Amino acid sequence: MTTRKLIIVIGGILAALGLIVAIFIGGILGLAFYSISNSEAAATAKTFLKNNEKLKQDIGSVNDFGMFITGSVNTHNTDGDATLSLKVIGEKRTTNATVTLMYRDNRAWRVTDASYVNENGQTVKLIDAYESGPPQP
Numbered sequence: 001m002t003t004r005k006l007i008i009v010i011g012g013i014l015a016a017l018g019l020i021v022a023i024f025i026g027g028i029l030g031l032a033f034y035s036i037s038n039s040e041a042a043a044t045a046k047t048f049l050k051n052n053e054k055l056k057q058d059i060g061s062v063n064d065f066g067m068f069i070t071g072s073v074n075t076h077n078t079d080g081d082a083t084l085s086l087k088v089i090g091e092k093r094t095t096n097a098t099v100t101l102m103y104r105d106n107r108a109w110r111v112t113d114a115s116y117v118n119e120n121g122q123t124v125k126l127i128d129a130y131e132s133g134p135p136q137p
């Protein structure tokens with residue numbers, strides 16, 4: 001076997017291994033995005049944003065959300081915390097929103113903090129701890 005053929009064979013093997021690694025990493029990332037996007041926390045965050053009057057006043061009615069929801073969803077036995085970033089597509093314009101959620105004792109997810117970035121680049125809070133009433137039991 002000549003040196004040229006040896007280099008071609010080794011290059012082909014390395015390319016195949018690189019492709020396998022890329023597919024494996026892509027699969028893991030795809031599963032992570034899918035899991036976050038289809039979680040109960042994401043559904044709760046979307047419902048909150050669709051119904052939030054302050055957000056509607058600025059961007060119009062929420063028509064859709066971006067394809068990818070990023071962030072983290074952590075569950076520990078009967079408790080959970082999540083921080084999600086969503087692209088919100090409204091009638092007037094599109095913005096980026098961040099929603100923080102939690103659940104305790106296997107109860108439903110609830111929004112504990114939410115904000116979005118307005119046209120001027122300022123972060124606008126969508127929930128005020130003093131207006132949300134007493135904590136839920």
